[in-house]
Amino acid sequence: MAHILMIESWVGASGNLLPPLLKSMGHTYTFVTRKPGHYDSGFGTEKHPVLRYADAVLVTETNDCEGLIEFLRPYHFDGVITVCDYYIEIVREVAKAFHLPSPFPDEVKTVRQKHLMRQALDRADLANPNYRLAHSWEEVEQAANEIGYPLVVKPVDLASSAFVSLIQSAKELQKAYDALEAFPLNFRDQERESTYLLEAYMSGEEVSVESVSYNGETTIIGITDKSITGTPYFIENGHMFPAKLEEGMYEDVTTFVRNALQAVGFDHGIAHTEVKLTVDGPRIVEINPRTAGNYIVELIERVTGIDLLQAFVELSLGIKPALARKDSGIMSAxxxxxxxxxxxxxxxxxxxxxxxxxxxxxxxxxxxxxxxxxxxxxxxxxxxxxxxxxxxxxxxxxxxxxxxxxxxxxxxxxxxx
Structure with a gap:
């Protein structure tokens, strides 16, 4: 039995699934958060699982990495974990400071920050959409003129498709820019990276590739489909595993993703890689260095018997995950x-x-x-x-x-x- 440090969490999906899983695996955990009230539900009074299942809840400023490390020195843990994107880099730094395993690669910043990911793909001569980086309205406007409409504007360090907008005109571009300028801190009160990423709109079906990497060896688990609503925003309203693809597409997509993961230095952890199936071939939307959200891990387990969240826990303890498929009798979920x-x-x-x-x-x-x-x-x-x-x-x-x-x-x- 191990005792794990969990630094913050998502409120939904994996944030609900991980705590009872840890208990079922015989592990315990200490949950550290800057704001326990963040996990209160606006729709009910039940205590959130991350608080309910924790052996201990520590309250401190989790956005101050150096201060957090000093705060944690009196404690002992066997590994460090989070399912919240905004704390992945902090978890990696805490793990390094205490010489502990975590489920993330050393180069996780290159994966997390969308502009660094694009630049890494460029260096590896992998196809990107036409894109530009900007830091002011003048640069944003110039970048849009160079790319042409329609295009997509993205903050480089947010998650859950927040403030990602499809832009059809200069007026919509100004509105998206103003909205981001009025949002200097992210949803966890961390200062945002001020870079704007503008990309040519990629037309085509979007899927995600779920994979597990351990000491440089990557296993592809499968491909999940995705549907989007809420134009001009990109709200995910559905997923199915496995995705129904045309013949030959699986190999094309997974080969491209393997090359992309290598390009960004993703050699350890679980990756949820979003891909557009364009007429020119697969193109990376973004790479998430964590288990997929929106209950995709549950869909995969129902079909294959592989528990990616359990693999995530094992990686956080430095253990090679078992990824053998089982016949579940379910063809799709x-x-x-x-x-x-x-x-x-x-x-x-x-x-x-x-x-x-x-x-x-x-x-x-x-x-x-x-x-x-x-x-x-x-x-x-x-x-x-x-x-x-x-x-x-x-x-x-x-x-x-x-x-x-x-x-x-x-x-x-x-x-x-």
């Missing part, structure tokens, strides 16, 4: 998310009762949102619930989930935006 269609106060809902009797739904969760006000959805933090579906015969799991969510109708008392 999907996660579909309930995204509010507008802002306002939710006054009533119908259709949730139909989920319990749906034979294709493995499980579902809906928040207690009646009477709650929701903002206009702009990123993945907007979800009101989700369904997990599965298909024992083919690739219909996504279809089953989409049909289930169509039955859920929300009523609103609109508010002025």
């Amino acid at each position: 999907a996660a579909l998310f309930l995204v509010p269609p507008q802002c306002g106060t939710i006054t009533h809902v119908q259709g949730i009762e139909s989920l319990a009797s749906d034979e294709h739904i493995a499980r579902y969760k809906m928040e207690d949102f009646i009477g709650k006000s929701v903002e206009t959805p702009i990123d993945n933090a907007c979800y009101l619930g989700h369904v997990i579906t599965q298909d024992t015969e083919g690739h219909n799991a996504r279809h089953y989930g989409e049909e289930a969510l169509k039955r859920i109708i929300l009523g609103f008392d609109p508010i002025k935006e």
Whole structure:
């Protein structure tokens, strides 16, 4: 049995799955956070799993890496972990300071920061979309003129598609720039990197490649599909594993991703690599040095028997993960998310009762949102619930989930935006 240091967490998805998994594996953990209240739910009173399952909860400033290291010196741990993107680099530094294993590569900053990733792909002569970096409105405007519309504007160090916008005009570009300028700190009160990444819009289906690397050896687990809603924003509203691809596409995509991981120095950890299937071939959207969110790890386990979150824990302890596939009898599994269609106060809902009797739904969760006000959805933090579906015969799991969510109708008392 090991005792692990967990530094912050996502509130949803993996943040809910990791704590009970650690307990089931016989491990304990200390959770360190700067703000326990961040894990309170706006839709209920139940204590969040990261707090509920912890052996101890330590409160200190987790955004101050040097101060955090000094704070932790009296304690003993066997490994360091986080599932929250905003603390990956801090976890790596803490692990180095105490000579502990972690589930991240040494070059994790190159992976985490989108502009450094693009530059690494350039150095390796791997195809990138046409892109520019900018640090002021004048440079942003010039970069847009050089790339042409449509294009995508990205902050280089945020997560969950936050402030990633599809831009069709100079007016939309100004709006996106102003929104980011008014957001100097990220969602965990860390100062943002001021670089703007502008990329030519890549048309085509988007998928993600899930992989595990241990001491330089990379194993591809499979490819997950993705659907997007909320234009001009990029809100993920569904995933299915495995993705249904044209013949020969699997090899093309996975080979390209292997080369990209090598280019950025990804030799240890779990990667969730997002890829656009363009007419010119696969192109990297971004590389996430962690398990996939949005319950993709659960979909993979349902189909293959491989628990990527367990592999993530094993990597955090310096253990080589076991990645043998098992015949689960399930051909595809999907996660579909309930995204509010507008802002306002939710006054009533119908259709949730139909989920319990749906034979294709493995499980579902809906928040207690009646009477709650929701903002206009702009990123993945907007979800009101989700369904997990599965298909024992083919690739219909996504279809089953989409049909289930169509039955859920929300009523609103609109508010002025």
